[in-house]
Amino acid sequence: MTDAAPEPGTATPPVACPWCHGSGVEPFEDGDAVGCLACDGGGLVAARVQMVTSHKFPRPGARRAVYEPGRCRLTITQGRTVERYALLPFPADAGFGFAFAALKDGETEPHTLRCGGRDGSDCSCGGTSFLSTERANERAWNEGRDTHPSAGCKHLDAVGPLVAAGWFGPPKR
Numbered sequence: 001m002t003d004a005a006p007e008p009g010t011a012t013p014p015v016a017c018p019w020c021h022g023s024g025v026e027p028f029e030d031g032d033a034v035g036c037l038a039c040d041g042g043g044l045v046a047a048r049v050q051m052v053t054s055h056k057f058p059r060p061g062a063r064r065a066v067y068e069p070g071r072c073r074l075t076i077t078q079g080r081t082v083e084r085y086a087l088l089p090f091p092a093d094a095g096f097g098f099a100f101a102a103l104k105d106g107e108t109e110p111h112t113l114r115c116g117g118r119d120g121s122d123c124s125c126g127g128t129s130f131l132s133t134e135r136a137n138e139r140a141w142n143e144g145r146d147t148h149p150s151a152g153c154k155h156l157d158a159v160g161p162l163v164a165a166g167w168f169g170p171p172k173r
């Protein structure tokens with residue numbers, strides 16, 4: 001079994017938890033069913049996301065995320081900064097694929113993300129990071145430096161690859 005990091009912009013696919021074989025229940029428990037401690041009852045191994053590089057974090061591997069489906073938890077790491085979110089899917093508007101509420105630990109207002117549909121991606125954290133990415137890419141392009149293919153913000157860069165890897169169901173177009 002290899003432990004190689006996924007390619008930038010991709011996530012590991014859903015794989016059944018080897019401890020409970022995907023059932024989400026502890027296999028050796030007598031009496032009451034107990035949620036599997038290895039996967040928190042989600043039945044799947046946590047996803048690892050290799051996020052695309054950005055102007056602030058141009059080194060491959062500096063931006064990454066872990067999604068633990070049993071705990072509805074998304075952890076985004078950028079450099080030395082670690083942010084933890086509750087990630088909850090909800091029905092998206094037609095054309096927008098998948099929608100999520102991402103509530104950062106300690107905050108009360110979730111961000112709303114939509115991605116994986118034909119009508120593009122957006123996140124309620126604001127277009128500011130997207131616009132600054134666009135501007136920085138334009139400058140870099142003009143100056144012959146590297147550009148970075150961010151989807152607009154760290155939330156979309158973390159969740160988009162999970163959607164593409166099929167963590168929330170087959171693609172919607």
Ligand SMILES: [Zn+2]
Pocket residue numbers: 017018019020021022023024025036037038039040041042043044
């Ligand atoms: Zn398990």
Ligand SMILES: [Zn+2]
Pocket residue numbers: 111123124125126153154155156
């Ligand atoms: Zn965002």
